Amino acid sequence: MLEASRKVATIYVKDREGADHVLEIEVGASLMEPLRELNGGAIEALCGGMCSCATCHVFISTEWANKVPSPGDDELELLEGTECFDEGQSRLCCQVTMTDELNGMQLTIAPEE
Numbered sequence: 633m634l635e636a637s638r639k640v641a642t643i644y645v646k647d648r649e650g651a652d653h654v655l656e657i658e659v660g661a662s663l664m665e666p667l668r669e670l671n672g673g674a675i676e677a678l679c680g681g682m683c684s685c686a687t688c689h690v691f692i693s694t695e696w697a698n699k700v701p702s703p704g705d706d707e708l709e710l711l712e713g714t715e716c717f718d719e720g721q722s723r724l725c726c727q728v729t730m731t732d733e734l735n736g737m738q739l740t741i742a743p744e745e
């Protein structure tokens with residue numbers, strides 16, 4: 633049986649230098665790996681997606697933020713401890729999974745802390 637072709641969706645990313653990038657991300661995959669690979673490390677993601685470091689902090693643009701499922705308690709606790717926490721936009725990208733509904737989403741990499 634043939635494997636179904638993989639679906640991808642597009643996100644638009646502004647990095648810490650203000651440069652814009654277009655990324656194709658597999659639906660069902662975390663945003664973390666593609667963002668860690670961008671520019672050889674647009675995010676650090678030091679814990680590898682274990683929701684324990686907050687070095688994968690991004691700001692999801694307001695028109696998209698409510699399409700992303702709400703953060704869990706662990707994620708919210710880490711985010712609230714960051715200097716630049718924005719209640720409406722802050723997310724840990726390792727906890728965000730790409731979906732069809734997020735196709736076209738815009739986000740900005742949070743400043744390094």
Ligand code: FES
Pocket residue numbers: 664676677678679680681682683684685686687688724725726727
């Ligand atoms: S990679 Fe560490 S919290 Fe997301």
